[in-house]
Amino acid sequence: DGGITQSPKYLFRKEGQNVTLSCEQNLNHDAMYWYRQDPGQGLRLIYYSQIVNDFQKGDIAEGYSVSREKKESFPLTVTSAQKNPTAFYLCASSINPDFTDTQYFGPGTRLTVL
Amino acid sequence: GENVEQHPSTLSVQEGDSAVIKCTYSDSASNYFPWYKQELGKRPQLIIDIRSNVGEKKDQRIAVTLNKTAKHFSLHITETQPEDSAVYFCAASPLRGNRDDKIIFGKGTRLHILP
Numbered sequence: 001d002g003g004i005t006q007s008p009k010y011l012f013r014k015e016g017q018n019v020t021l022s023c024e025q026n027l028n029h030d031a032m033y034w035y036r037q038d039p040g041q042g043l044r045l046i047y048y049s050q051i052v053n054d055f056q057k058g059d060i061a062e063g064y065s066v067s068r069e070k071k072e073s074f075p076l077t078v079t080s081a082q083k084n085p086t087a088f089y090l091c092a093s094s095i096n097p098d099f100t101d102t103q104y105f106g107p108g109t110r111l112t113v114l
Numbered sequence: 115g116e117n118v119e120q121h122p123s124t125l126s127v128q129e130g131d132s133a134v135i136k137c138t139y140s141d142s143a144s145n146y147f148p149w150y151k152q153e154l155g156k157r158p159q160l161i162i163d164i165r166s167n168v169g170e171k172k173d174q175r176i177a178v179t180l181n182k183t184a185k186h187f188s189l190h191i192t193e194t195q196p197e198d199s200a201v202y203f204c205a206a207s208p209l210r211g212n213r214d215d216k217i218i219f220g221k222g223t224r225l226h227i228l229p
Contacts, residue, residue, distance in 0.1 A: 035219075040123070042203055042221040043158070058216060090157065099207040099217040100146035100165075105157040 003027040006091050006106035013078070013085070013113050021076045021109045023091030029104070031097035032074035036060060037088040037108075046089075049074055050097030078111060086113045116141040118206050120220025128228050133194055135223045137204035138186045144206040147180060147187045152222075153200045161202075162189070191225075199227045 004025040013019045023032065034046040045058030049068040063082025068074050074093075078085045088110050092103040117140040127133045137147075145166035150158040164171045164178045164187065171178050175194075180187040191198055201224050207217040 040221060042120075043205075043219040045216055045218075048216070056214075059218075098209060099215060100209050102148070102160045102163070103150075103217075105159070107157050 004091065004093055004104050004106040006089075006109050008109060009107065011109055011111045013111065015113055016080045018077055018079050019111065021078065021089055021091075021111070023074045023076065023106055025072055025074075025093045025104075025106075027093055027095075027104065028071070029093035029095050030071070031094045031101075032068065033092040033094075033103065034058070034064070034066065034074070034076045035090045035092065037090055043090065046076065085111055087111060115214075116144060116206055116208070116216075116218040118204060118218045118220045120204050120223055122223060123221065124224045124226070126226040126228055127194055129194055129196065131194055133191045133198070133225055135189045135202055135204070135225070136186060137188070137206075137220050138184075139206040139218075140185065141206070141208055142182075142185065143208040145209050146207040146217075147178070148205050148207075149178060149189050150203045150205070150219075151200045152203065158203060194227050196227050196229070199225060201225070 007022045033048045035043040044060050047066040049055040052071050065077045090108045091106040094101040094103045120137045148163035151161045152158040175192045177190040201222045203222045204220040208215045
């Protein structure tokens with residue numbers, strides 16, 4: 001569990017502000033993922049990165065942006081264009097970048113827009 | 115694209131009884147089916163997975179069955195215990211090597227184990 005961390009645990013944002021969520025892993029995993037979890041909606045994929053300096057949109061990428069400049073880091077920026085950003089955000093990583101491998105999740109960040 | 119339906123959304127069973135959660139998927143190319151357990155306030159963790167080359171897999175009290183023809187797979191928990199109370203997510207993922215291939219999760223089942 002300690003191999004992948006997210007910060008902060010709770011985050012409050014005013015409408016119209018961008019905010020960046022941190023995700024770090026020391027598991028030497030190639031692939032990293034961002035999910036959004038809403039009550040009754042399961043886990044929805046926002047962005048994923050299969051290798052450093054490369055990333056792809058998931059199913060709900062609008063209003064979000066990411067970067068993957070280092071293997072161990074995959075920050076997510078929630079922009080003011082995201083219409084309903086209040087949610088629980090989970091980061092994950094896996095050894096293999098093909099979605100057929102165990103994903104190890106971070107503890108999550110709960111974002112609240114005031 | 116892939117669509118995963120999970121049922122039921124909530125399930126209550128008496129301690130010691132069995133629990134079954136079912137998922138269906140739409141993309142016949144899907145061939146990896148993991149199940150994740152998320153306890154209250156904690157992160158999801160993989161509990162079991164199955165690939166399309168087998169029909170059943172067991173790990174102590176947990177088993178998963180896969181019917182590729184019908185495109186459904188199920189999680190079976192026997193002799194349920196209080197610590198089994200959690201939200202369970204199924205997922206499906208293809209292995210075609212296409213850049214657009216992704217994993218799709220079901221909406222989750224909240225399992226309550228009644229004393």
